[in-house]
Amino acid sequence: MLARASRATGALLLRGLNVLIPVLDRIRYVQSLKEIVINVPEQSAVTLDNVTLQIDGVLYLRIMDPYKASYGVEDPEYAVTQLAQTTMRSELGKLSLDKVFRERESLNANIVDAINQAADCWGIRCLRYEIKDIHVPPRVKESMQMQVEAERRKRATVLESEGTRESAINVAEGKKQAQILASEAEKAEQINQAAGEASAVLAKAKAKAEAIRILAAALTQHNGDAAASLTVAEQYVSAFSKLAKDSNTILLPSNPGDVTSMVAQAMGVYGALTKAPVTGAQNPSESNREVQGTDASLEELDRVKLS
Secondary structure, eight states, X not given: OEEEEEXXXXXXXXXXXXXXXXXXXXXXXXXXXXXXXXXXXXXXXXXXXXXXXXXXXXXXXXXXXXXXXXXSOSOHHHXXXXXXXXXXXXXXXXXXXXXXXXXXXXXXXHHHHHHHHHHGGGTEEEEEEEEEEEEOOHHXXXXXXXXXXXXXXXXXXXXXXXXXXXXXXXXXXXXXXXXXXXXXXXXXXXXXXXXXXHHHHHHHHHHXXXXXXXXXXXXXXXXXXXXXXXXXXXXXXXXXXXXXXXXSOEEEOSOTTOHHHHHHHHHHHHHHHHOOOOTTTSOHHHHHHHHHHHHHHHHHHTSEEEO
C-alpha cells in the first residue's frame, strides 16, 4: 500500500482515482505503509562499569500517518535510526556488563518506548527492536572466561564438599545404626541367656525336689533304712577314693577301714535328725543318751586331721 503526497497543494492523495491539476499538482512523496526493517549500524557504548561495547541491532517500524512522515521530518528512517542509536547508548549506560546480557529483553523494550515517544509526531510507530550482536573487548572477554571457569571450579568444589559431607553423614548414621542394633542384639542375648539360666535353675530345683520326694517316699517303705545304709556306704567309699586329689589337707576317721562302724555312725546321725520328737512318748533320760551318742559319733568323725 502506497500513499502519495502532493508538495504543491500539501494534500494527501489516497488510494483510488485522484485528479491532479497539471503544473499546479504533482506527486512529491511516496510512503510505504508496510512494516519496514532497518539495520542499526554498529556503534560504541559504555556500560555503567566503564566497559566499552560494540553493539548493533535491528529496528522494526511502520508509518502510521503518511502526511506526518512526509512533512514532519525530512528523512524518517534516518531520524529513527539515529534516535535508536542514541537511546541504545543511553540505556546501556544505565546497566553494568553482567546485566546487559541478562536484561536484553528489558533493554529492547526500553528502546522501543523511547523511540515511540519521540517519533509520535512523525507519524511513525516502532514495533520492536532487537539487539543482534554484542562485541566485548578481548581482555574483558578473557576476564569473563576466567570468571566463568572460576565459578565452575567453585561449584565443583562446593558439590564435592557437599558429597563428602553427605558421605560422612551416611557413614556416621550407618555406624550409629550398627551400634544400636548390636546393643539391642546383645541385650536380647543377655535376656535370653538369663531366661535360659533361670529356666535351668528352676528345672534343676524341680528335679531335685521331685528326687527328694521320691527318696522320702522310698525311705518310708519296707527296708528303707537298709537302702539308706547302702547308699551311705556307697557314698563313703566313693568319697574315700577321691581323698588327696584336690587338696593336701585330709580329714580321716579313727578307723578308716571299718566301713560298718562309719555307716552305723552316719545312720545314727540320720536317725537323730529325722526322728520327730513326741511329747510324753519318750523318757528324758533316753533322749539324753541318744543325744550323747550322736555327739560322740560326731566327735569320732572329727578326731583325726592330717596336713
